[in-house]
Amino acid sequence: MTPSAYRAGGAATAIRFAVGECSLGSILVAASERGVCAILLGDDPDKLVRDLQDRFPRAELIGGDPEFERQVASVVAFVEAPGLGLDLPLDVRGTAFQQRVWQALRAIPAGATVCYADIAERIGAPRSVRAVAQACAANALAVAIPCHRVVQRDGGLSGYRWGVERKRKLLDREASA
Incomplete structure (x- = not known):
């Protein structure tokens, strides 16, 4: 996601996401074409989705497909066993x-x-x-x-x-x- 697209609320950006469960509660993983742009933790899956919508109000949010859900599984596996490491491309945006x-x-x-x-x-x-x-x-x-x-x-x-x-x-x- 380009910095201008991020500032524009994810305009013209497709973001795939899925919500899963781990020992810490619910986990939402979202990714743009550049990489993972959000990993959110919480107790309420709906609240996590709303957080993603608030973060990227103009993006096209697409529910995860089986291939994307494998990425979510790798994040969950890392949460459960940090020694596994996490090697996913990240789309990190901030100042x-x-x-x-x-x-x-x-x-x-x-x-x-x-x-x-x-x-x-x-x-x-x-x-x-x-x-x-x-x-x-x-x-x-x-x-x-x-x-x-x-x-x-x-x-x-x-x-x-x-x-x-x-x-x-x-x-x-x-x-x-």
């Missing part, structure tokens, strides 16, 4: 700052955690700790961009877009993988 944060998040190895200040340092913006937290909150690619690996300076778990308990479960799985 230049968000992109830098998300790239730094992808460099955190499974099983490791860092604090928001560490990410701010890594991207060369040490005073932007709050902006780093906001970029984490704006991440629409759960597990593919591992914002769950960012914790408070004291190691405590703080806000996670999809719930702190999901964050804890993801971190526990990665630590035991």
